[in-house]
Amino acid sequence: MGILRRGAYLVFAMQSMHVTAGSEQSMDHHYSPKEIAQFAKKVERYSAARHAHVFIIARVGQPSNTLPKGVEFTHVALAVYSQITMQNGETKQGYAIHNLYQKTDDPATSELIVDYPTDFFWSVKDLKAGIAIPTLDVQKQLLEAINNGVAKQVHNPKYSLIANPYNNRKQNCTEHTLNVINAAIYKTTDMAQLKANTQAYFQAQPLSVSRFKLFFGSVFKDDIYRKDHSGDVQVATFTSIRNYLEQYELLAHSAILTPDTPVQKRGEI
Template sequence: MKLRLIIIFVILAVPNAWAGSQSQAEPQHEPAEIIKFAKDVEKYAASKGARAFIIARMGRPEKDLPDGIMFTHTAIAVYSNITLNSGEVLQGYAIHNLYQTAGSPDKSELVVDYPVDFFWGAHELKAGIVIPDTQLQQKLIALIAAGNDQALHNPKYSVIANPFNSQFQNCTEYTLDLINAAIYDTLDIARLKANAAAHFSPQRVNTSRVKLMFGSMLMDDVTTKDHKGKVYTTTFTTIGKYLQKNQLADEFLTLNSKGEIQSL
């Protein structure tokens, strides 16, 4: 019984408590609320003239997120022509995600979805938004249009992937890789990791290595094999601060379902 309680404690304590990079999840809010919020996020981005922006959601309740972690999933939204099942073509934001593969949480796949899908399983109707400057937006759009986003995908998934090597990858590291590929005009992974190590400040994971060790034993999507010493990973907030520090972000904020905006 004591061992069982220890295992339960570890499961609750390890980083998987903030994992939220699945493409499908049960809705936590009324569908009408989700649809309205998704539209509000789109309208806000469009009102700022954003052709491409970084978007984040909360896949776990805010109270369950570790210190320093505001969101559980991050991706890039691109203003696009969207073809409906009826054949009608509309304009809106397509969201380019790295999601954990259903049934194989230690693997990932690239999935394009749309704001309503993106927020469907969100626990809190709150979005993280970073709108890059115009030049970086254009570079991100060109990179994705050329299919080069595929070249930067590493299907080996870890929720606490180290952003400074390419052994594993999570959604936020993938987003950072896309951003740096656009900034530095390269798909060379070694160069991207070297530039990240030189200029990007990651988030310290405030969980003991003992808990992380147990987590890696119990959960396929938790590993510290790509870390030496203290564990650091990429988050929406660290990406926003990175762009802000280098004067590449026009907007860095959160938006909730009440329409409240908080600058970060």
């Protein structure tokens, strides 16, 4: 994606979401607040240096050695460069993260919450981030969709950790992110059409978890629900979304960041 002129950016800034800081975050953390804040700022700097106004962001919420084969991240959302109103009334530019979160007190239900990079990485088990930056045209489509409330329109609050992205019986964060992307690209929130397009063009990630484990998980945990899969379990993941965008030439840049990743300055956003 080429360097954006400042005038072009002003159009984005005028259209960007206006949000208020102060959403809830988990009190549990495995790194010091300073380490988390520094990593969150690195992710922001890296993305801003590549003129990412809207991008897909992912984090690791479980130990990597417990994740199924082929699954590298546990939570996926959309980051939007926004004018943010702080609790003291001041405003600043930064990334707001548009999430689908599972409710703590009702694990079979999800809600849509906007938080911020430090909140997003607060309880991670590994300081690692997945970043997938769509092309400028797709970013514009996503920004328009988010401003028009599309995220809410394609949200199904019936939560399953292993939701099938090819139907709308259950939903998790990654499927919801994919729904928003496809709604923006195809300019529709008709769920039947979105799922038909997903079936036709998106390749889900096969989940390498034994049927025995899946069965007992569905019995004892409300957030593990296998009944929306008619055959082998397949899920949307950060990697499968990144590959989907890349396959259809809708991806400008992708990366996996750690605290050791250098951030090269490429001009102001």
